[in-house]
Amino acid sequence: EAQVTQNPRYLITVTGKKLTVTCSQNMNHEYMSWYRQDPGLGLRQIYYSMNVEVTDKGDVPEGYKVSRKEKRNFPLILESPSPNQTSLYFCASSLGAEGHQPQHFGDGTRLSIL
Amino acid sequence: GQNIDQPTEMTATEGAIVQINCTYQTSGFNGLFWYQQHAGEAPTFLSYNVLDGLEEKGRFSSFLSRSKGYSYLLLKELQMKDSASYLCAVLDSNYQLIWGAGTKLIIKP
Numbered sequence: 174e175a176q177v178t179q180n181p182r183y184l185i186t187v188t189g190k191k192l193t194v195t196c197s198q199n200m201n202h203e204y205m206s207w208y209r210q211d212p213g214l215g216l217r218q219i220y221y222s223m224n225v226e227v228t229d230k231g232d233v234p235e236g237y238k239v240s241r242k243e244k245r246n247f248p249l250i251l252e253s254p255s256p257n258q259t260s261l262y263f264c265a266s267s268l269g270a271e272g273h274q275p276q277h278f279g280d281g282t283r284l285s286i287l
Numbered sequence: 288g289q290n291i292d293q294p295t296e297m298t299a300t301e302g303a304i305v306q307i308n309c310t311y312q313t314s315g316f317n318g319l320f321w322y323q324q325h326a327g328e329a330p331t332f333l334s335y336n337v338l339d340g341l342e343e344k345g346r347f348s349s350f351l352s353r354s355k356g357y358s359y360l361l362l363k364e365l366q367m368k369d370s371a372s373y374l375c376a377v378l379d380s381n382y383q384l385i386w387g388a389g390t391k392l393i394i395k396p
Contacts, residue, residue: 208386213295215374215388216330231383263329270382273318275332 175200179264179279186254187287194249194282196264202277204270205247206231207239209260210281216263222247223270254286289313291387293375298393299365307360307373307390315380321349321360322374324389330374333360362392370394 177198186192198205206221208231218231222241236258238250247266251258261283265276290312299305311319318337322330336342336351336358348361360373372389379385 213388215291216376216386218383221383271317273335273337275320275335276330276384278329278331280329281327 175277177264177266177277177279179262179282181282182280183283185285185287188255189253192251192254192284194251194262194264194284196247196249196279197245198247198264198266198277199245200266200268200277201244202266202268203244204268204274205241205264205266206276207237207247207249208263208265209233209258210263211260219249219262221270251284254284256286259284259286289377289379289385291375291377291385293373293387293390295388296391296393298395299362301365301367301394301396303365304361304363305365305392307362307375307392309358309360309375309387311356311358311375311377311385311387313377313379313385316353317378317380317382319349319351319358320376320378320384321347321358322376324372324374326371333373365394367394367396 207219208216220239222228264279267274267276292310321333324330334349341350346363374389375387376384
């Protein structure tokens with residue numbers, strides 16, 4: 174089954190404790206992206222990747238890191254999480270960034286930073 | 288700056304028709320998407336418009352006017368399962384998706 178898999182689905186942690194949210198897709202998609210979704214603000218892009226070893230900042234990259242060493246994986250790293258990073262996070266992938274390629278989303282990761 | 292505007296919330300009756308509007312101001316335009324998102328779930332793709340006009344897909348239709356920076360999503364024969372948020376997103380000149388905050392649609396029996 175074609176899918177985007179995120180882990181964990183839920184995480185409660187404390188300020189300053191490094192964490193990684195994994196994202197994996199099995200559709201051989203070139204484009205991958207991380208979003209956060211907060212009430213009233215909609216989806217905001219954190220980082221995106223056009224292909225292996227190519228990553229770029231989105232609208233809200235501060236406090237986050239990503240890597241794209243393999244085509245299928247795109248982990249999101251919070252080196253020193255803070256309470257303002259409490260949010261619902263989505264990973265998404267598409268064949269490419271151009272044209273009518275719809276994005277396929279993972280089920281989301283709800284992070285709470287205390 | 289880039290901006291997508293949608294109504295925050297709408298209410299409609301089961302069996303009726305509802306139109307959800309989206310206006311946009313972006314740096315260039317390479318297409319407009321509509322996604323559906325049920326509470327606590329991931330967004331799922333509904334439609335894509337890049338040329339002016341109406342695209343029909345079953346009970347859902349999407350319209351685009353590039354000159355007016357305007358789109359709408361039309362939902363017919365509403366069902367209770369259509370209760371969800373509907374997200375409008377525009378692909379700008381750099382092929383980056385700019386997202387609206389979404390419209391929460393409440394369907395009443």
